[in-house]
Amino acid sequence: MTSAHPFKGNLDLGRLRDLIAQVGVEHIPFVRLETGTNLIGGQPHSLANLRELRAVCDEHGLLLVMDASLLSDNLWFIAEREEAEQGRTIAQIARDIADLCDIVYFSARKITCARGGGILIRDEEVYKRMRGLVPLYEGFLTYGGMSVREMEAMTVGLDELLDIDNICQGPQFIAHMVAELADRGVPVITPPGGLGCHVNAREFLPHLDPRQYPAGALAAAIYLTSGVRGMERGTLSEQRDEKGVEPIAEMELVRLAMPRRVFTLSQVNYAVDRISWLYSKRHLIGGLRWIEEPEVLRFFYGRLEPIGDWQDALVAEFRADFGDSL
Numbered sequence: 001m002t003s004a005h006p007f008k009g010n011l012d013l014g015r016l017r018d019l020i021a022q023v024g025v026e027h028i029p030f031v032r033l034e035t036g037t038n039l040i041g042g043q044p045h046s047l048a049n050l051r052e053l054r055a056v057c058d059e060h061g062l063l064l065v066m067d068a069s070l071l072s073d074n075l076w077f078i079a080e081r082e083e084a085e086q087g088r089t090i091a092q093i094a095r096d097i098a099d100l101c102d103i104v105y106f107s108a109r110k111i112t113c114a115r116g117g118g119i120l121i122r123d124e125e126v127y128k129r130m131r132g133l134v135p136l137y138e139g140f141l142t143y144g145g146m147s148v149r150e151m152e153a154m155t156v157g158l159d160e161l162l163d164i165d166n167i168c169q170g171p172q173f174i175a176h177m178v179a180e181l182a183d184r185g186v187p188v189i190t191p192p193g194g195l196g197c198h199v200n201a202r203e204f205l206p207h208l209d210p211r212q213y214p215a216g217a218l219a220a221a222i223y224l225t226s227g228v229r230g231m232e233r234g235t236l237s238e239q240r241d242e243k244g245v246e247p248i249a250e251m252e253l254v255r256l257a258m259p260r261r262v263f264t265l266s267q268v269n270y271a272v273d274r275i276s277w278l279y280s281k282r283h284l285i286g287g288l289r290w291i292e293e294p295e296v297l298r299f300f301y302g303r304l305e306p307i308g309d310w311q312d313a314l315v316a317e318f319r320a321d322f323g324d325s326l
């Protein structure tokens with residue numbers, strides 16, 4: 001949770017080799033690396049790790065797929081933190097990353113600030129295998145698909161991705177927020193990653209049972225006392241198994257996402273101020289339970305309510321300190 005490791009998003013190659021030995025390469029359709037890993041706090045991988053991963057994939061004839069949605073932050077971290085890459089441009093690093101992968105796909109919203117997304121394929125045979133799936137999920141290739149306007153917007157976004165003065169902003173704001181919160185004793189994931197500042201809800205609310213969704217409750221409490229909207233990344237985001245049993249997530253995080261060019265520094269400082277205040281009142285925060293729990297994507301579509309009336313006590317405390325000021 002807290003460490004100084006510069007590349008916590010590295011894929012564990014020892015465990016990959018073990019898995020290949022255990023299940024057999026014929027049962028592994030592809031290896032996927034998520035750059036700027038979303039669910040572990042936007043932590044980056046190194047270029048060296050990707051090179052070694054390519055070598056393992058080549059050894060076993062495995063397809064290497066990259067989810068590049070969060071590439072912008074990861075590029076910045078490689079340029080900042082990886083010794084062997086010092087003095088190289090973002091464009092050179094990006095080129096190497098692309099050359100090492102067989103398939104690169106991305107959410108255009110994240111990587112290019114445009115709508116839609118893309119799947120980039122090197123090998124025509126792989127393209128032909130995937131083409132058959134398109135009508136099932138999307139519509140025939142000849143339907144037209146993405147508008148030219150979107151493709152143009154993506155091109156601009158990809159171009160901006162190579163500008164270090166552009167991609168540095170998110171990670172620098174996140175580093176600032178993580179340092180300020182850590183200074184005030186608020187439990188946050190370190191080192192600062194990309195994507196956002198991640199508050200460790202399990203440590204923030206040790207009195208809550210994991211089945212009362214600490215990260216969900218904390219996200220609600222932050223919203224009530226600041227208007228800042230965070231995203232639960234914990235047990236609530238898990239799916240029940242076939243028997244209806246809910247797996248307990250390894251981490252309970254609230255993600256305070258910081259897309260580049262969206263927030264000012266004073267907005268970040270405001271959030272720090274309110275979250276530190278909330279930390280001093282954390283004993284007031286209670287849990288949540290479902291009032292509507294859909295089977296699919298419950299964390300997007302479901303509805304929950306507070307257990308008890310902790311939200312009233314919290315808001316009363318807030319009023320006592322801040323009056324009607326949000």
Ligand SMILES: *Cc1c(COP(=O)(O)O)cnc(C)c1O
Nearest residue numbers: 034038067069070107108109110
């Ligand atoms: C957000 C995200 C996605 C999904 O993006 P959409 O724009 O919602 O399709 C996929 N992969 C990663 C790593 C992401 O962070």
